[in-house]
Each structure stands twice: as C-alpha cells, then as structure tokens.
Amino acid sequence: MFHRILTAVLFCSLLSGTAWAEPVERRITVAGEGRIEAAPDMATITLGVTHEAKEARDAMQATSEAVAKVLERLAAMGIAPRDLQTRQLSLNPLWSDSSVSDRDRRRITGFVASNTVIVRVRDLAALGGVLDAVIEDGANDFNGLRFGLQDPAPLMDEARQRAVSDAMDRAKLLAGAAGVTLGPVLSIDEHGGGSVAPMAEMAMRMSAAGAPVAAGELTITANVAMVFAIAE
Template sequence: MIKATRALMLATFLSGAMTAGFLAAPASAEETQRREATIMVSGEGKASVAPDMALISLSVVQEAATAAEALAANSKAMAEVLADLKSQGIAEKDMQTSDFSIQPKYRQETSSGNGYEAPEIVGYSVQNGLTVRVRDLGALGGLIDRAVKLGVNQGGNIVFTNDNSDATVEEARKQAVADAAAKAKTLTEAAGVKLGRVIEISEAFARPMPELMAAPMAKMAAADAVPIASGENRYTVTVNITYAIEQ
C-alpha cells in the first residue's frame, strides 16, 4: 500500500513538471517574437578652445660632498624661486612641491685583479620639484626665464589646460549626438526601414582629456623671454545611441 502511494505521488510530480515545462515554452517564444528591433550607432564630437591656464614643472638639483651641504644649497635656491614666483603674482595655492629626493652619488673603481671593488659614495644630490599653475599665459615665458636664472636647472614640462572646460565639452557632446543621429538616419534609409525612438544613450568618456594642437603664433611676455606657443585644446566626446526600428 505504501509503495503504491509513493509511486502515485512520483507520477503526479513528473506529470506536473512536464506540464510546467511545456507551458513555459510558448511564453519564451512569444517573448522572442515581441523583442523590439533596434539599431546602435556611435557618434563623435570635437570642440576646440584656447587654453587659459598652464601647469609647469620646475626643479632645482644641487650636488655637494655631503647631504647637508647639498640640501642647504638646494633650499636656498628654491626659496629664492618661490619668493620670485610670489612677487610675480603666483598665489600660494597654485604652487605645490611635486618631488623631493636626496640621493647618494657613487663611483665604481675598476678592479686591477679578479676581486670585487664596492662602489664608493663621493657626494650627494638633492632634488626639489615644484608644480606651478600659471593663469596668465602671457607671463609664462618670462616666468621660466627668471626661474632658471634663480637656480631652476631641471624640468620645464608644460601642460596647457582650461580652468573650466564645461561649455566646450557640452558643445562636443552636442556634436557627438548629432553625428550619431545622422548615421542612424542614413543606415535606416538605406535599409528601407523607419527610425524610431531613442532607447538608450551613453557617453564613452565622462571627462575628455585635452589634446594639444599646433599654435599659429607664440605668446611672449617680453622680447627676451622664452617663446611659448599655447595653441588650442581639443576636447573629444564619443556617444553610443540605441534607436528602435519601427516595423
């Protein structure tokens, strides 16, 4: 009696499972049939603007027989550079120490035999780096010239940027959307279908980086200043848009 009951329960369970499976299949097929036809395109927009700010790296490197002597000489030179930058209107918030190091200098003697000669410390080198944000690009050349005369002997890397690039990026973003829409229109017309609503839109880069372009002329503070060409910054935005295709 117990075995017969168990067999009946098992048969009922299998029958229910098979029925549920057969009932689920039409729903899946129906969902596939209702899936909306779409087209996805990418668009790119570019906008340029003249930079209004520059980041420049300046370093003072001093060498001496002892670390203390090298540090003292370096500190004296860097203090003069900082004071001069302040006198030219550079705010303290726009100056930041970016690299500082004390390194021994070694000399390796050539061994006359097969033995190993350990390197000998013959002096020390102290480097103090400074990153300066220059908001007056017309003064940049003269600033570099004065800094070199006061002891800066390394660095000089310049990156031109914009204090606020929101308006330029917005223009590039609009161009990217227009470019994507034009591509979608061309593709659907060629395929003989009608372009529908926008389903999804995304931006590839939230904050595009500026791209340096060639400058038509140099900006100089004075005739004897370092010639500096600021050029333009180009901001690029890429968008991906998914459109529905009307049936």
C-alpha cells in the same frame, strides 16, 4: 487519463509556439563623437632645482635656498599660493665608479638633492617671463610644460551635445538607407567621460617677454553610444 495528458501536452506546445513566435525587438546602435577646438588659458610647469655637494646637508641647503628664491620670485609675479605645489623632494648619495680590475668597494663621494615644484600660470601672456625668471633664480631642472583650461566644463558639455547630434544623424542615415523608420531612443551611454588633449602641431609664437612658447589649441572630445528602436 491519457486524454488529459495529451491535452496538457498540446496546450504546452501551443504556449511554446506562441513564445517562439514573438517578434525580436529591432534596434539600431550607433556611436557619435563631438569635438571642439579651444585656445588654452592656463599652463602648468614642472620645474625643479638640483645641487650636488660632498655633505648631504650642504646639498640640501643649496637646493632649499634656490627653491625658496624661485618661489619668492613667483609670488612677486602674481602666482597664487594655491598654484604652487611641491611634487618631489629627494636626497641621494653619489657613488664612486668601479671597474672590473678595481677590488675596492664602491664608496659615497657626495650627495645630490632635488626639489620639484609644479606651477600653474593662469596668465599666458606672462608665461615667457615666468620661465626666464625661474631659470635666472636657480631652477635647473625643467620637466615639462602642459597647456590646459581653467574651466573646461562648459566646452565639455558642448562636445557632449555635438556627440549626441552626431549619433542621431548617423542613426537617421542608417534608417533611411535600410528603408525603415527610426523609433525612440532606448539608451545613451557616454564613453570615456570626455577628454582634453593638445593638438598634434602647435604654432610657435613669442610671448610679450621671455622664452618662446607654443600655445596652439586644445581639442575637447566626447563620445557616446546610442540605441534606437526601429518603428513598426
């Protein structure tokens, strides 16, 4: 009986030793980045109209009439309905000022109405003229101008290809420096899903007519992480 138990223990020990002796798979993990600079072909403007009046109805009416005029002008300049969207419509009271010595309660002295519209301009040559036109027709709030691409997918795919090539070059460099042979790809992960960002500095230029605009360039970026086996 003792002999059988001893044999079983020795057999298990041999199995455990075999498991411990299994070689750990050797890998190289690298990150790659792909960048592409491209000129924008679209601009998104956030603009609005704000009016004050003693009566809420008058403030809202003045704002609505001005926005209607702006939208009519934009349509006449070729801006499609799908490129126009109301972002925010608000009506708020205006309160009287009060001081520490003033015992009277604050009261409503008037109302302010605002209407914010997002406009996509797909013809950048007309951008300056669009800005001048909307200001002339009553837009008195300007909340930003953002450049973009109408179809960023092809450039994003190219940035991803560059990111993979960059990662592969890094892996080959590391393998060569370490004196090992690079094996097959074990995994590829994209980080962030790609992004489009404006350049830090954009050269100013004057459009064909109207306000000066800075078109500059956009940077399309893709990032990947790749794992390679080390060949035996």
